[in-house]
Amino acid sequence: MSCLQKEITLSSKPRGFHLVTNEVLKHIPEIKNFSVGVAHIFIKHTSASLSINENADPTVRDNMETHFNVMVPEDANYYQHTFEGLDDMTSHIKTSIIGSSVTLPIKNGSFNLGTWQGIYLCEHRNHGGSRRLVVTISGELKA
């Protein structure tokens, strides 16, 4: 087995859920060398998260954003951590709900995903800026 780690930067995105499978793959051409394994994708921030979800209909991403805003409302009266704006504490909460990393199986040099699956960058801040990820691939190299 072999292990490879790369730090990559995703371009700045507006608040919401974004499909980034291809943007991630563009940064890790080395995945082609692995026959089988896993890719661990980790975001080095606490106000944006990563998920796996539906890759086709953009309204799924829109409805995700709407639901998470209802489930973690900015106008709750119990937040004390507010000095970075009303969207900051809610971003931390959403990050712990969704998660800071995803792990994907690798097969034959690419992600082994279902037909309708893609990687989401979930940008919870109004102005989050570019986001840094650490991708660690562990697996068997092709013969």
Next chain:
Amino acid sequence: MSCLQKEITLSSKPRGFHLVTNEVLKHIPEIKNFSVGVAHIFIKHTSASLSINENADPTVRDNMETHFNVMVPEDANYYQHTFEGLDDMTSHIKTSIIGSSVTLPIKNGSFNLGTWQGIYLCEHRNHGGSRRLVVTISGELKA
């Protein structure tokens, strides 16, 4: 270290939370060859999820289902992605909350879980059908 990947199919289950530890283990007898490592279990769908939780009292799984239906209600008026039924968009949201994969430690040829832990298949659709999983085991083979 060695890495092994298998695709397995879990039988169709009704909507709800299901304990599937033994059904998963039945499909991966190769785990017995590993002395130490991790098993990454990934579901290739976006309307069902995987979790680790209590393995004894069935009312825990029932109450999980009830709570997630309250927290992600089907009668919310803001869903646009509705052409696959009212249970579809809520299934995508629940999947991002719970997660598309679990990673379990392996020790002495089996999962190294706590006494009360088991693997849950969380079936969020009314009629989800059978579900495909990718299991990737990475670790040290027994001597």
Next chain:
Amino acid sequence: MSCLQKEITLSSKPRGFHLVTNEVLKHIPEIKNFSVGVAHIFIKHTSASLSINENADPTVRDNMETHFNVMVPEDANYYQHTFEGLDDMTSHIKTSIIGSSVTLPIKNGSFNLGTWQGIYLCEHRNHGGSRRLVVTISGELKA
């Protein structure tokens, strides 16, 4: 690549979200031997969870606790699994929302985290006691 697994015990903590990065690191000095890889940290309980979040302002952890108590209320009338106390079923639900493990990238002998990131032990029980974790490190040893 090499793989190492240790079981460690975190000291008993009150209900709430706790920063435990240093407490975890103290138990795994072997991480220093790895140049690159991942650390999988797994909690062997179903009423406490692990997360990655903000490591600086304690009110973030307080507000997490408050929000999760609102999102998963103990006074809901639909819980049947109540014989272990009102804080038990809610603890199981919070655990499936937040997750039973975190996976962190390793680089140059330590976790490769963002500046503001730390490991949270999320203690959902009123009296959870000490908590057992399984840490599995997989990666390349330093030359």
